[in-house]
Amino acid sequence: MLGKKMFFIPAFAALFACAEPKYVIAQETKRENAFQSQKATECELRFRNSGYCLLWQWEKMPTSTEPGSLTFKIVRANALDDSPVPVNLDLAPALVLWMPSMGHGSSPTIVEQIDTGTYRAKNVFFIMPGDWELRFQIKDGSTIHDEAVVSLII
Numbered sequence: 328m329l330g331k332k333m334f335f336i337p338a339f340a341a342l343f344a345c346a347e348p349k350y351v352i353a354q355e356t357k358r359e360n361a362f363q364s365q366k367a368t369e370c371e372l373r374f375r376n377s378g379y380c381l382l383w384q385w386e387k388m389p390t391s392t393e394p395g396s397l398t399f400k401i402v403r404a405n406a407l408d409d410s411p412v413p414v415n416l417d418l419a420p421a422l423v424l425w426m427p428s429m430g431h432g433s434s435p436t437i438v439e440q441i442d443t444g445t446y447r448a449k450n451v452f453f454i455m456p457g458d459w460e461l462r463f464q465i466k467d468g469s470t471i472h473d474e475a476v477v478s479l480i481i
Contacts, residue, residue, distance in 0.1 A: 367404035394452035413444025423462040
């Protein structure tokens with residue numbers, strides 16, 4: 328009788344164990360339209376050096392098996408009414424996915440320009456659950472000139 332119980336417990340655990348994590352992004356995921364922002368001077372996320380405002384939203388949420396994509400805009404305040412004005416960058420924007428507690432990142436993202444100051448980042452994939460940073464960077468080759476960071480828990 329004891330032999331049957333000893334077999335049943337590992338078999339039960341194997342059937343109900345989670346082999347594939349389901350990622351839930353613990354942040355405001357319904358950003359109705361981050362691009363219809365208030366005045367640029369009321370911006371919630373800024374680049375450290377330039378002070379440019381960063382607006383971003385998920386286009387397709389990543390899952391544990393498929394990469395996602397997001398769009399982002401880099402804007403400055405209009406001198407007349409503080410409305411957001413797209414910034415045409417001389418340097419390349421980049422998005423780095425970084426896990427600070429583990430000291431590593433994820434697969435490189437691909438950033439493409441859609442319009443003046445508007446970009447799409449593809450191949451956004453988190454390799455494991457935990458704390459992550461979306462590091463929006465303005466770069467010249469490997470030199471980072473400016474950065475804005477969003478913290479997420481996956």
